[in-house]
Amino acid sequence: MDVFDPDALTRDAFLGGKLHLWQPRKGYRAGVDPVLLAATVPAQAGQRVLELGCGVGAVSLCLGARVPGLQLTGVEIQP
Structure with missing residues (x-):
C-alpha cells in the first residue's frame, strides 16, 4: 500500500480545529x-x-499553534 494514497490517510483536527494533520489510517x-x-x-x-x-x-x-512566534526545529531519525 502506498502511504501517500489518499485512501490510506485521514485528516484529523487538533486544538479545536486550529491544527489539522494528515495521518496514516x-x-x-x-x-x-x-x-x-x-x-x-x-x-x-x-x-x-x-x-x-x-x-x-x-x-x-501543537506548540506552534498555541504560541505564535516560536522558531521550531524537529529532528527525527526514522524515515
Whole structure:
C-alpha cells in the first residue's frame, strides 16, 4: 500500500480545529498525548524550541499553534 494514497490517510483536527494533520489510517497516529505535552511547555514568542525524536512533529505543531512566534526545529531519525 502506498502511504501517500489518499485512501490510506485521514485528516484529523487538533486544538479545536486550529491544527489539522494528515495521518496514516494504519500504524502510529497522533492523539491527545502531543496536545498535552505541548501544553506543558512554558515557551514564549521569540524563543527557539528543539524537539528531538519528533516523529511527525505533532508536539511542535501543537506548540506552534498555541504560541505564535516560536522558531521550531524537529529532528527525527526514522524515515
